[in-house]
Amino acid sequence: MIKASEKASKILIRDFGEIEKLQVSKKGPEDFVTNSDLKVEKIILQELMKARPNYSIISEEHGVMNNKDKSNTWVIDPIDGTVNFLHGIPHFAISIALKSKDEIVTGLIFDPIKNEMFFAEKDSGAFFNNHRIKVSKKDRINDCLFATGGKIKHELDLPLRKSGCAALDMAYVASGRYDGFFQHNLNLWDIAAGIILLKEAGGIINKIDLSINKNIKVIASSSDINSKLLEKLDNF
Numbered sequence: 001m002i003k004a005s006e007k008a009s010k011i012l013i014r015d016f017g018e019i020e021k022l023q024v025s026k027k028g029p030e031d032f033v034t035n036s037d038l039k040v041e042k043i044i045l046q047e048l049m050k051a052r053p054n055y056s057i058i059s060e061e062h063g064v065m066n067n068k069d070k071s072n073t074w075v076i077d078p079i080d081g082t083v084n085f086l087h088g089i090p091h092f093a094i095s096i097a098l099k100s101k102d103e104i105v106t107g108l109i110f111d112p113i114k115n116e117m118f119f120a121e122k123d124s125g126a127f128f129n130n131h132r133i134k135v136s137k138k139d140r141i142n143d144c145l146f147a148t149g150g151k152i153k154h155e156l157d158l159p160l161r162k163s164g165c166a167a168l169d170m171a172y173v174a175s176g177r178y179d180g181f182f183q184h185n186l187n188l189w190d191i192a193a194g195i196i197l198l199k200e201a202g203g204i205i206n207k208i209d210l211s212i213n214k215n216i217k218v219i220a221s222s223s224d225i226n227s228k229l230l231e232k233l234d235n236f
Helices: 002-023 030-051 082-086 166-174 188-200 226-232
Strands: 055-059 063-065 069-080 093-100 103-111 116-121 125-128 146-148 160-162 180-186 203-205 216-222
Touching (some): 002 082, 055 188, 093 166, 116 166, 166 188, 188 216
Parallel strands (some): 055 069, 146 160
Antiparallel strands (some): 069 093
């Protein structure tokens, strides 16, 4: 997973360097970004299939690909934060997770521009660039900072940020940068790696049906602030 993401990131970094030029063109960079997505995904798939040729795959671009081994499935998002990438904003990530039966057992979120690698494996802890990470210990809402995305039905009395990248939002909760994250209508490939990162970093996340790929709701936070966050999100 690490090798695949690092290899694919070289194309992503190169293509990101071209985005600024495309922004000023009349046509715009949309087609270019779609091609970047496909190129990055192709490299990731090639590397993963070399290592585990029988595993099945769920990916943003190719959808569901059932293979001989249906109990182990790679869940891949080649560029989470595509809109940021499209506008030349350096906040996006490659996300890869391994779903074994009905559980995410390994997850990786790699921010190629900042060279930040978040990785977790079941019962082995969560890591940021090889250093162990834990969720924050804050227990007062006003001391916290939360992340969200998408549409919010009504105003929330919470200190909030919208970064445009759900994978990094969850990685930031796991590493204590954010204290919680919540959002509706997410795809499995947006959040799969974040699920294991959060759990291994000591966080709490709502129960998620991993057999559904779309329209997923996530509420995740440190254990210290979880009950207070849920109160604030009563009608979320």
